[in-house]
Amino acid sequence: MDRDNEAASRFVCSVRERCIFETGIKLATIYHQYVGTPFNGESIESLEKAMERSIMVQPYVSDVRISIDRSVLPPKEDHYSYVSLGGNMIDAIVEVTIDGITVRSEMRFDEELGYPLMYVSDIRE
Amino acid sequence: MDRDNEAASRFVCSVRERCIFETGIKLATIYHQYVGTPFNGESIESLEKAMERSIMVQPYVSDVRISIDRSVLPPKEDHYSYVSLGGNMIDAIVEVTIDGITVRSEMRFDEELGYPLMYVSDIRE
Amino acid sequence: MDRDNEAASRFVCSVRERCIFETGIKLATIYHQYVGTPFNGESIESLEKAMERSIMVQPYVSDVRISIDRSVLPPKEDHYSYVSLGGNMIDAIVEVTIDGITVRSEMRFDEELGYPLMYVSDIRE
Amino acid sequence: MDRDNEAASRFVCSVRERCIFETGIKLATIYHQYVGTPFNGESIESLEKAMERSIMVQPYVSDVRISIDRSVLPPKEDHYSYVSLGGNMIDAIVEVTIDGITVRSEMRFDEELGYPLMYVSDIRE
Numbered sequence: 001m002d003r004d005n006e007a008a009s010r011f012v013c014s015v016r017e018r019c020i021f022e023t024g025i026k027l028a029t030i031y032h033q034y035v036g037t038p039f040n041g042e043s044i045e046s047l048e049k050a051m052e053r054s055i056m057v058q059p060y061v062s063d064v065r066i067s068i069d070r071s072v073l074p075p076k077e078d079h080y081s082y083v084s085l086g087g088n089m090i091d092a093i094v095e096v097t098i099d100g101i102t103v104r105s106e107m108r109f110d111e112e113l114g115y116p117l118m119y120v121s122d123i124r125e
Numbered sequence: 126m127d128r129d130n131e132a133a134s135r136f137v138c139s140v141r142e143r144c145i146f147e148t149g150i151k152l153a154t155i156y157h158q159y160v161g162t163p164f165n166g167e168s169i170e171s172l173e174k175a176m177e178r179s180i181m182v183q184p185y186v187s188d189v190r191i192s193i194d195r196s197v198l199p200p201k202e203d204h205y206s207y208v209s210l211g212g213n214m215i216d217a218i219v220e221v222t223i224d225g226i227t228v229r230s231e232m233r234f235d236e237e238l239g240y241p242l243m244y245v246s247d248i249r250e
Numbered sequence: 251m252d253r254d255n256e257a258a259s260r261f262v263c264s265v266r267e268r269c270i271f272e273t274g275i276k277l278a279t280i281y282h283q284y285v286g287t288p289f290n291g292e293s294i295e296s297l298e299k300a301m302e303r304s305i306m307v308q309p310y311v312s313d314v315r316i317s318i319d320r321s322v323l324p325p326k327e328d329h330y331s332y333v334s335l336g337g338n339m340i341d342a343i344v345e346v347t348i349d350g351i352t353v354r355s356e357m358r359f360d361e362e363l364g365y366p367l368m369y370v371s372d373i374r375e
Numbered sequence: 376m377d378r379d380n381e382a383a384s385r386f387v388c389s390v391r392e393r394c395i396f397e398t399g400i401k402l403a404t405i406y407h408q409y410v411g412t413p414f415n416g417e418s419i420e421s422l423e424k425a426m427e428r429s430i431m432v433q434p435y436v437s438d439v440r441i442s443i444d445r446s447v448l449p450p451k452e453d454h455y456s457y458v459s460l461g462g463n464m465i466d467a468i469v470e471v472t473i474d475g476i477t478v479r480s481e482m483r484f485d486e487e488l489g490y491p492l493m494y495v496s497d498i499r500e
Contacts, residue, residue, distance in 0.1 A: 010244040024149025032157035036285035043428035050425030053418035059454035079434035119135040161410035168303035175300030178293035184329035204309035260494040274399025282407035369385040
């Protein structure tokens with residue numbers, strides 16, 4: 001048995017449910033790995049790309065788009081003109097595909113909740 | 126509408142599926158927040174407890190148990206006799222309960238896979 | 251040669267300067283390891299203690315005191331009533347001692363700078 | 376007084392010593408922010424660049440070079456063929472310059488110590 005099947009055999013749920021589980025893992029990875037990272041207007045794009053690529057290497061990710069809120073960028077004035085990445089600044093969309101089933105989950109600051117909500121937004125079978 | 130219902134309304138899946146999603150979030154939080162933390166034999170228990178308590182504050186967590194592999198602890202010899210937490214050293218069990226449905230997911234180094242697998246291990250409705 | 255002397259031999263600076271260097275390492279460890287950690291009023295003390303103990307295991311630390319700003323704690327209302335640790339919420343004092351020289355450095359949000367400054371606050375020889 | 380001078384006024388040490396302190400901060404930022412990040416052969420360069428750029432935005436950094444050990448990369452076989460960044464895989468050189476004084480510090484796994492040592496390697500006045 002190869003590793004993909006071996007791993008699948010550990011789960012007590014359906015493939016659809018596993019896709020949902022995997023998207024939760026990916027969104028929390030984005031949040032807890034990168035919150036605290038320093039950035040400014042010159043490095044923000046490089047950071048977004050590296051975040052996306054690091055998530056793409058995780059198992060079963062078929063798409064990921066991350067953008068960081070540019071409205072938090074301060075004018076470049078001195079050595080302290082930069083920002084530490086906060087969870088509320090991240091907008092992320094992740095898709096996981098296993099055996100033809102694709103689940104999309106998203107994370108962004110939800111104005112009504114006042115909270116950076118992670119939620120399942122689309123399931124395609 | 127209160128925040129719990131508001132948040133629930135963002136999801137396009139069942140409560141059972143949302144429980145599964147939330148356990149994925151929690152396991153990846155454990156991994157990506159704490160990997161890299163320094164510890165030794167004197168601090169390991171304090172670290173495990175703090176990890177557990179930080180996960181307990183996340184939404185809908187009903188139980189969490191974390192233990193760190195003690196076999197990696199070096200003898201106390203000099204200032205460098207400590208360990209940086211690696212993903213392979215963590216054994217975690219997380220339960221999420223929403224509306225009477227409980228999902229348990231686990232993470233530990235899987236010897237056969239050679240990988241710290243996160244998987245859904247039990248669903249109780 | 252033991253490891254402590256071996257490590258010392260890598261440095262091109264004085265013991266006093268090395269103490270200063272080591273305090274910089276410790277403050278950035280506090281910031282970048284723990285920013286993003288979820289906490290609430292029930293877990294905040296456990297988090298502070300675990301942070302302190304994880305820093306105490308690093309080389310040459312002789313004292314560390316960490317307190318997290320309690321004014322950010324929300325009233326306990328629903329599953330979203332918790333906080334993600336931000337750099338601006340941390341007040342940390344770290345002391346490193348090597349060969350009888352002690353350097354104290356501190357980190358906290360500096361109101362005048364609008365920045366969580368890390369700085370060397372005391373040197374005792 | 377501008378922020379750079381304001382910040383400088385908090386320190387009880389020389390400019391040379393402050394440069395040393397700042398390099399300690401930067402090396403620990405690299406370690407504790409990024410350890411745990413997933414990568415493979417396709418994303419490793421993007422990760423190195425993003426790490427370098429995030430350090431360049433921190434105060435007074437004049438140069439930074441980061442390379443990740445490619446010998447840990449597994450052959451591309453399945454969804455689990457990737458690596459989680461460990462402290463022992465990082466080779467980093469950071470330079471900080473304030474008022475014409477430049478301090479270079481480095482971090483890499485030291486074979487003799489069996490430890491990823493951070494140390495001050497050069498001071499130019």
